[in-house]
Amino acid sequence: MSAPAGIPVIDLATATGNELVAGLQRNSCVFLTGLGSIPAELEAMLTAARTFFDQPEEQKSPFQWSGTGKWEGWQPLYSGKTGRAPMERFEVALPDPADYPTEADWLATFALWPSEPAELHTTWATYYRGMRELASDLVTLIAESLALPPRDLPAWTNGQMSNLCVNHYLAQTEPPPPGQERLRPHTDIGGLTLLWGENTSGGLHAQLGPDGAWVPVEFPANSFLLQAGDLLHLWSGGTIPANFHRVVNPPRTADYVPRERYSVVFFHHPDLDSWVAPTQAEAVNAREHVLARQSKAYQV
Secondary structure: OOOOOOOOEEEOOOOOHHHHHHHHHHHOEEEEEOOOOHHHHHHHHHHHHHHHHOOOHHHHHHHEOOOOOOOOEEEOHHHOOEOOOOEEEEEEEEOOHHHOOOHHHHHOOOOOOOOOOOOHHHHHHHHHHHHHHHHHHHHHHHHHHHOOOHHHHHHHOOOOOEEEEEEEEOOOOOOOOOOOOOEEEEOOOOOEEEEEEOOOOOOEEEEEOOOOEEEEOOOOOOOEEEEEOHHHHHHOOOOOOOOOEEEOOOOOOOOOOOOOEEEEEEEEOOOOOOEEOOOHHHOEEHHHHHHHHHHOOOEO
């Protein structure tokens, strides 16, 4: 499957920072290929995630987000108090594994690991570690290409605060309320987003081109979509636009069959105690930005 018009495909085996930056400046997103072992690690963690989501609510609810602080754990957005969406998700954030003597000590920093399936925490940890390293490599290439201050980079690499999230879009057995999409239009909060999604009729759309047209995004095999977020837009001095995207409802054609949909997202952020901006006078605190954006989004 070829990429949508306007979204370049970049092979990580040969990618340069200038190539990444040029693609992001033109399109706000690029496809990445040449992912090595990551697609197999993705399949393992996604299999565990499907098993978790297939459980009844009473088995998932002990691992639910508390409703305060940054998002984590199980989040049934379909039953949210405001901003309801026909989906659920599970989200994990882990610190730098290099700071912990063992894998068990590292994993113990997250308090909401589900008890079932037993392999969820190990498969997610393997995938998380690989994506964390990939995000560090990508942001380093981008920073070097843009000649951003070297003193800023540790906050975006070793100090990064990144979330691994699996989105489960529910099968729509009934027509959604007027105006409700699977996920409403938005930009992502952080630096980089590394996204895999199922190619379905109710899938991802992105705004591309000078006229800002909504374009369906079809994922080439063994690829990720790299999207620029708010904080990368700020750090780049506004030269890289944040990617505006949404997830649409499947069209209710005569042969419509309700189907669920999954996506896997690695949300990369700098250290939340860092300040991000092209100049000191315009600096934004990362934590304040993240929590302010979350407070305006979905509440569960």
